[in-house]
Amino acid sequence: MTEIPANAAPKRSAPRASLGSSEGDDIFGTFDVNVARRFLGFLGPHKRSLIIAQVAVLISAATQVAVPAMVGAAVNAAVAKDGPLLDRTLMIFAAVAAAYATFFFIGEWLSSRLAQRVIFDIRRKMFAHFQDVSLSFMDKTHVGRIMARLQGDVNALQEFLENMNGAIGDFVMLVGITVVLLTTDLKLGLLTLTVLPALIAIRAVWLPYSKKSFRVARDASSNANSALAENINGIRTVQESRREALNFELYKEKAQENFTAQVGASWMTQIMVPTVDMLTGFAMAIVIIVGGNAVLGGTLNVGVMVTFILYVQRFFEPVRMLSMQYTIMQRAMAAGHRIFEVIDVPVSIADKEGATELKDVPATVEFRNVTFGYDPKRPILHDISLMVRPKEVVALVGPTGSGKTSIIALAHRFYEVDQGQVLVGGHDVRDVTLDSLGANIGMVLQEPFLFTGTIEQNIRYNTLTASKDDVIAAAKSVSAHDFIMRLPDGYDTQLGQRGRNISMGQRQLISFARALVANPQILILDEATANIDSFTEQAIQKALKVLFAGRTCMVIAHRLATIRDADRIVVLQQGRILEQGSHDVLMKTGGLYSHLYTSAHASFDDQVVAVTGDAEFATRT
CATH class of the missing domain: 3.40.50.300 (P-loop containing nucleotide triphosphate hydrolases)
Structure with a gap:
């Protein structure tokens, strides 16, 4: 027989937002320096793997930037019918391709392994903390929401960690391509990059809507998981009361809300893909029209034209990937805030400094x-x-x-x-x-x-x-x-x-x-x-x-x-x-x-x- 009310309020200090609140989601999409710093704290013990992975990613990004230039040089050598130059260019191209494959594999393997290790540390810390949190906190916290923290939020953080080095590589690749475009042909490079203001404007409009959509999706997912956990834990009472049909309708409503919210969030995520593809087409059209006329006029060689076309294709690929990475980062920031909210739950029942052990004392x-x-x-x-x-x-x-x-x-x-x-x-x-x-x-x-x-x-x-x-x-x-x-x-x-x-x-x-x-x-x-x-x-x-x-x-x-x-x-x-x-x-x-x-x-x-x-x-x- 228990006398603890199910909705009993905690006796001692509680975190600013309870696990049942949506306060953690209100900062969705905001880059939180404190959350990022605490992420880095978990990366500290794995510093060596992190450094090697980043070096590998940077080298693989550099090789990707070099490939279009290699292709352009090979085209010029072929047009000039310079056999020895073409052979040397192809040999260098093969070496660059081999380096790319090697360092890409090393970077991806280490990034995935690093993410698994960090997530293991976070799961272990969360589990250990839940063993110590006071019953006053557990009395008012829904099991479904706790499981959402231990599973869904940690998975979101894992996704971010696995893609973090890729995002760094995409950014380096974007900067490298921009530099090469401007140094190869300043006029054509500037014309090609004129689509960037349009991309920035579109993202500025898209961003607030995406934040709201992701926040609604997170709330809906948490509510659905909470209802599911409650019904599973109380399945005996459900069957005794023959509430299966009614509970199914109630859960169906929450599941439908979750479905609608997830579809909306997915739509907001995918809308940037065709947008970037459309801008890629505009940039490609600029290169073909302006560059083609320059080639016909004799002011631009064919190799440079080919190089620009390849760079334009590669330029918007990291833009597309970074757009997706930003979405992942938004989820990770929200997940990180919620995870650290759990880890920061105060343990009000703990050994005080200098606590003594009960030994050889009367059993009173x-x-x-x-x-x-x-x-x-x-x-x-x-x-x-x-x-x-x-x-x-x-x-x-x-x-x-x-x-x-x-x-x-x-x-x-x-x-x-x-x-x-x-x-x-x-x-x-x-x-x-x-x-x-x-x-x-x-x-x-x-x-x-x-x-x-x-x-x-x-x-x-x-x-x-x-x-x-x-x-x-x-x-x-x-x-x-x-x-x-x-x-x-x-x-x-x-x-x-x-x-x-x-x-x-x-x-x-x-x-x-x-x-x-x-x-x-x-x-x-x-x-x-x-x-x-x-x-x-x-x-x-x-x-x-x-x-x-x-x-x-x-x-x-x-x-x-x-x-x-x-x-x-x-x-x-x-x-x-x-x-x-x-x-x-x-x-x-x-x-x-x-x-x-x-x-x-x-x-x-x-x-x-x-x-x-x-x-x-x-x-x-």
């Missing part, structure tokens, strides 16, 4: 005047003071929303308190390392989360050093060994996603074994027997006595019969401690717990309303 948990709320304006716990002594079993009971799960979450420091202190072993949890805190506290939740892998790997998840004998002993203690051995591969049986190829009760038994093999000093159970049938629960109750022996335990239970043997029962209501004591003591006092226990025919929450007369309880909690 203490709450001193604790006030806490997922939204500070709406506290869930109010001035809670509670001491759990060593080897004591304390049960927390109360209606939904009374703060039980919040208490155990604070004990493990999943969140920071607003006021007061939480102490484990006499130390404020903010003063100890998270690793040592996790090693001392074991948790078994209402819905166990099993990972893809074998049953043995899942039981050893908290303690990788545990032996096979330790795993088997733990499984036997919680009555899991028998059902495991009935599976086809025993402890080597592969579990599917979240362990859904075994029953909920069996998953819970494995989570019990996982907690037992970790051997924590403090054990917390949050409705751990809620999903286990009565027969299995009897075996579990026996196993729990062994599990609880010698440990400090905090147990949340909705079924009161399961915690009657606890050393102390703490009754919570609306975030405050209403009463506490042993089962016998509380039954004698005749308070809320006594009424609830004796009214087993009704639910806990219904009885709170019946006993207290608080008819508005449900709406308030």
